Amino acid sequence: MKxxxxxxxxxxxxEYLKQEYNKGYVVSKILYEKAKxxxxxxxxYSQFNKYFNEVFKNKIEKKEITQENNQSLALENKEPIKVKIDTKSKKVFDAKFGKDIKEDDLL
Known part of the structure; x- marks a missing residue:
């Protein structure tokens, strides 16, 4: 296939896939076999599953979030957060960070 x-x-x-999905064929493998x-x-199947997940499963939901002064719509992504850990950081631990310590009180 090109x-x-x-x-x-x-x-x-x-349209056919949506009808079958609404009838109860919610598992992509079973829907693929039926459509085939x-x-x-x-x-x-891997191509079918890719488009199936885009259309039917991985929808970003809009949630209404109320704040103290105003109400706004915000997008909430249900995917995990990807964090990059950098071990080459040149930051040094600072024991005084976030503490109210006077320089005169130190020994």
Whole structure:
């Protein structure tokens, strides 16, 4: 299958896939097998699963957050936070950080 044809094939059958999803075929593997039999799709499962997750599963939800003075809509991403740990940091531990210590009181 040429590059991009799987996406075209998936979105061409999107209405059918939504109907089947609403009927209860919420597991991507089972929906893929059903679409392969009924609609004769030719894409591989990994491509199907990629587009299935984009359309049906990984939606960013908008949550209404109320604050003290105003109300606003904020996007809440349900994915884990990726943190990069840098071991080459040149910061030195400062024991006095965040403490009210007078220089005169130190020995």
């Amino acid at each position: 590059r991009g044809f799987a996406k075209i094939e998936f979105f061409a059958n999107l 039999q009924d609609k004769n799709i030719s894409m591989v």
